[in-house]
Amino acid sequence: MADSNTVKYNAPALDKGLDILEYLSKERIPLTQAEIAQGINRTPSEIYRMLVCLEERGYIVRGANAGKYRLSLKMYSLSHSHTPFDELKRVAHYPMQMLSEVTRQSCHLSIMNNDQLLIISQMRSPSAVSLSIEEGTHFPLSMTSSGITFLSTLSKKERLNILSRDAYYKKWSKEEKDALNQEIELVKEQGHRYAKSKLTSGVTDISVPVGNNTELKAVLAVSVFTSTLEEELDVQTIIDSLKHTQEQINKLIGG
Structure with a gap:
């Protein structure tokens, strides 16, 4: 009301x-x-x-x-007649462009599709050399920082239901499953995830959830070369920039 x-x-x-x-x-x-x-x-x-x-x-x-x-x-x-994810891509374009310019890194926006992570938008880095993750690419939720961040936005029941169909998760031991669920809870508490990629050697991912409390949920992430992060970039600066962009996008979608 x-x-x-x-x-x-x-x-x-x-x-x-x-x-x-x-x-x-x-x-x-x-x-x-x-x-x-x-x-x-x-x-x-x-x-x-x-x-x-x-x-x-x-x-x-x-x-x-x-x-x-x-x-x-x-x-x-x-x-x-106009899907919410089309609108999300539209309103996120400028904030993502600013994020890319501030961090000098590429960033990408993803949602869940058929129990997998789907990249729906990417903003390339203004630098000559950077990582690129193509739009339309699918990744397993359990093996990516963005996927784990997305799972942190769901209830425990929803999360376990989705993971029960995850090809990787189904093969893991109880200890491995417990470790993942602890990671998810930590992301929920901290509001972001910062970890080395499980899929690509030499890459570190930093991600935050985006969206509102209804069905519109997404994840915004920056992926950088681990060596560059250790030698030239400040992790906290990237996290702060991500969260600032998160706030901008949430305001634009009414989150």
């Missing part, structure tokens, strides 16, 4: 309409006008016009018998 203490410009009618949509989405069952009003701390008369308007615009549907309201498929249709 809208918090009047944080709203700079009031739009009462819009607030009521959004409250109705959000409440119906949360409850997931058809509700009467009185039930909706009670749920959003309004009176039935306050929301009558909003219900009529939302029904006329096709956002909600009223049952013929009990007169209960439910969400239509209109919002689903609108949201799928």
Whole structure:
């Protein structure tokens, strides 16, 4: 519900309409006008016009018998005409460009796809020599810093369900599995992961989670040559830059 203490410009009618949509989405069952009003701390008369308007615009549907309201498929249709990951790539472009320029390293953005890590965007380093991870490439979640970072954003139940299908994880001993789960918990606590790559010798990965508390989750990472990191670059500077970029992207996607 809208918090009047944080709203700079009031739009009462819009607030009521959004409250109705959000409440119906949360409850997931058809509700009467009185039930909706009670749920959003309004009176039935306050929301009558909003219900009529939302029904006329096709956002909600009223049952013929009990007169209960439910969400239509209109919002689903609108949201799928432009996927959230397309929008994520768009808004992340400039922050990633700034991150690449500040760190002088390439950075990449990834999501989970079919229980694997999928690179959806990359920003190349302005330096003459740098690492490159091509968009569209898949990697195992359990073997990458970005994958482990992504797993840290999930509940334990979700995480174990996904790992039960991971080709590497299934072959590991109990000790190896426990070690991975401890790594995941550490990432959740610290908010980032910094470790040498398990897949590519001589490479170190630094990653942070990006996204909101719904289905939109991703990972932003910088991969550097380990020798360069040890001799020329400051790890904390990269971590700080990653987290600054993380904040910028989260703000742009409403996270």
